[in-house]
Amino acid sequence: xxxxxxxxxxxxxxxxxxxxxxxxxxxxxxxxxxxxxxxxxxxxxxxxxxxxxxxxxxxxxxxxxxxxxxxxxxxxxxxxxxxxxxxxxxxxxxxxxxxxx
Amino acid sequence: xxxxxxxxxxxxxxxxxxxxxxxxxxxxxxxxxxxxxxxxxxxxxxxxxxxxxxxxxxxxxxxxxxxxxxxxxxxxxxxxxxxxxxxxxxxxxxxxxxxxxxxxxxxxxxxxxxxxxxxxxxxxxxxxxxxxxxxxxxxxxxxxxxxxxxxxxxxxxxxxxxxxxxxxxxxxxxxxxxxxxxxxxxxxxxxxxxxxxxxxxxxxxxxxxxxxxxxxxxxxxxxxxxxxxxxxxxxxxxxxxxxxxxxxxxxxxxxxxxxxxxxxxxxxxxxxxxxxxxxxxxxxxxxxxxxxx
Ligand code: SF4
Ligand code: SF4
Numbered sequence: 001x002x003x004x005x006x007x008x009x010x011x012x013x014x015x016x017x018x019x020x021x022x023x024x025x026x027x028x029x030x031x032x033x034x035x036x037x038x039x040x041x042x043x044x045x046x047x048x049x050x051x052x053x054x055x056x057x058x059x060x061x062x063x064x065x066x067x068x069x070x071x072x073x074x075x076x077x078x079x080x081x082x083x084x085x086x087x088x089x090x091x092x093x094x095x096x097x098x099x100x101x
Numbered sequence: 102x103x104x105x106x107x108x109x110x111x112x113x114x115x116x117x118x119x120x121x122x123x124x125x126x127x128x129x130x131x132x133x134x135x136x137x138x139x140x141x142x143x144x145x146x147x148x149x150x151x152x153x154x155x156x157x158x159x160x161x162x163x164x165x166x167x168x169x170x171x172x173x174x175x176x177x178x179x180x181x182x183x184x185x186x187x188x189x190x191x192x193x194x195x196x197x198x199x200x201x202x203x204x205x206x207x208x209x210x211x212x213x214x215x216x217x218x219x220x221x222x223x224x225x226x227x228x229x230x231x232x233x234x235x236x237x238x239x240x241x242x243x244x245x246x247x248x249x250x251x252x253x254x255x256x257x258x259x260x261x262x263x264x265x266x267x268x269x270x271x272x273x274x275x276x277x278x279x280x281x282x283x284x285x286x287x288x289x290x291x292x293x294x295x296x297x298x299x300x301x302x303x304x305x306x307x308x309x310x311x312x313x314x315x316x317x318x319x320x321x322x323x324x325x326x327x328x329x330x331x332x333x334x335x336x337x338x339x340x341x342x343x344x345x346x347x348x349x350x351x352x353x354x355x356x357x358x359x360x361x362x363x364x365x366x367x368x369x370x371x372x373x374x375x376x377x378x379x380x381x382x383x384x385x386x387x388x389x390x391x392x393x394x
Contacts, residue, residue: 049189049206056183059194074203078192082199 003029004058005097006068010038012095018069021050027094028061029101036098051075059084067097107272108385109142109291112298113307115278118327118351119297121361123275124152129368129378130271131241138266139273142287144230144246144255149275151364153243156235163231164261166209167224169202175221176200185216205253230258232265242269255283263290280314288315293389294322295348301332305339312345321392323385328353346388349381 006023007014017023022044029036039061043053051072058066065085079086089097110126112119120143127139127149141147150156169182169191178200183193190207193200204227214222230248237243246262248255255277266272274291277283288294296311298304308324315322323346326336331353340347351357360367367374 043189046189049203052192052203052206053189056192056194060196074205082194 001031001065002061002063003031003101004061004063004066005029005094006041006066007038007094010040012036012093012098014094016067016069016089016092016094016097018090020066020068020071020075021046021052021054023054023068026054026058026061028058028063029098031101036094049074052078055079055082055084105267105270105272106293106386106389107274107291108293108295108389109274109276109288110295110297111276111284111288111311112278112296113280113304113311117297117299117304117307120148120152120275121327121367122295122297122325123273124149125366125368125374125378126382127241127243127273128153128366129375130382131237131239132368134239136239136241136270137273138242138244138269138271139275140259140262140266141243141245141275142259142262142283143275143277144248144259144262144283145277147245147247149243150235150245152366153235153237154364156237156243159234159236159242161231161233164229164258165226166207166229166257167211168204168207168209168227169213169222170225171200171202172221172223173200175219177219177221179219181216181218182213182222185212187212205251230255232258232262234265242266256286259283260286263287280310284311285314285318288320289318291320293385293392294320295325295385296322297325297327298336299328299332300326300330300334300336302335304332305335308336308339312343321388323348323388325381326350346384348384348388349377 005027006017007025007027008017010025023041026039027036043050051074055075055078059082067087067089110119110123130137141149178198180193183191188208190203229252233245235243244262244266246259248258274287276287298308325348329350329352
């Protein structure tokens with residue numbers, strides 16, 4: 001299963017980004033291969049609709065679960081509709097989150 | 102007056118008495134016989150009408166926007182519509198096949214219908230709100246913008262209301278609270294901005310934010326201090342230091358608050374206040390003249 005984690009940078013030591021729609025990067029961890037890929041969030045500079053755009057992006061990558069600090073209303077509704085699980089975390093690094101998954 | 106003059110009356114977060122100022126100023130000028138319109142641009146919560154009850158509803162019209170409707174039986178899921186949308190208002194996924202218009206963030210620009218080469222997109226009207234025109238005896242008017250509950254942005258409705266006021270000699274805008282898009286769209290149309298604030302540290306920080314925004318827009322402005330005597334001197338010191346004109350100061354007075362809460366107009370009750378609002382108008386005219394030289 002693929003899990004997306006919002007990230008401030010593009011390495012495992014980076015801190016998670018508290019924002020969902022406008023996070024800098026998405027770390028996508030694959031539980032089968034145990035590998036993590038980093039992608040720049042294409043929605044991060046969107047003046048509007050960043051949440052839906054970010055959902056679109058991670059869903060197109062086949063993500064089934066997403067970890068972020070908080071989710072906006074529109075993003076939440078879409079994630080629910082797509083059956084993508086949401087988990088809230090705070091202040092951790094990407095590797096810390098992966099360890100506890 | 103040669104060319105129409107447009108004055109916005111604004112206050113940062115709201116609740117500092119901008120409607121008190123705008124309705125009294127309008128009332129006074131209207132009764133003096135000026136050809137004036139007050140546009141209530143606070144489309145999410147218009148309330149000028151509560152004070153200006155003498156006007157008669159002349160017209161009320163809908164403000165609509167076109168939103169796309171996607172016929173999924175014709176859609177090939179090519180994704181072009183989502184690519185063309187600058188506002189992320191089309192949610193598109195190839196796998197599983199989803200194409201979804203997010204009406205709350207759609208701007209009705211029509212780009213997606215142009216993009217679709219399969220005839221899958223048609224448009225429907227989406228009601229954004231209403232513009233109501235209340236006419237007063239000398240043809241002056243209160244023009245009220247009111248968004249439908251749940252509409253994401255009030256900008257289109259307040260713009261329609263401002264447009265409706267274009268034929269008047271003098272136009273007053275009761276600006277929306279905050280310093281976001283609705284505020285900017287309103288003051289962008291004004292020649293002069295009157296900021297209403299309270300003489301407290303909180304009022305000052307709010308005022309500074311509004312002023313920063315106005316400076317960026319190169320708009321001339323002046324300040325009214327409401328409930329003077331309540332707080333301290335921070336606002337006055339700031340105005341002096343920055344050389345910002347103090348247009349009027351309204352003392353904190355329980356009688357004023359009570360009559361306002363009853364929906365009464367001070368300029369109908371008290372000749373002293375009539376005088377004061379006249380002076381305010383003259384001062385604004387003067388400042389406006391100076392800034393336009
Ligand atoms: S009308 Fe414009 S804003 Fe609305 S969905 Fe189509 S492209 Fe996007
Ligand atoms: S452009 Fe037309 S055919 Fe392509 S996904 Fe959009 S609605 Fe469907």
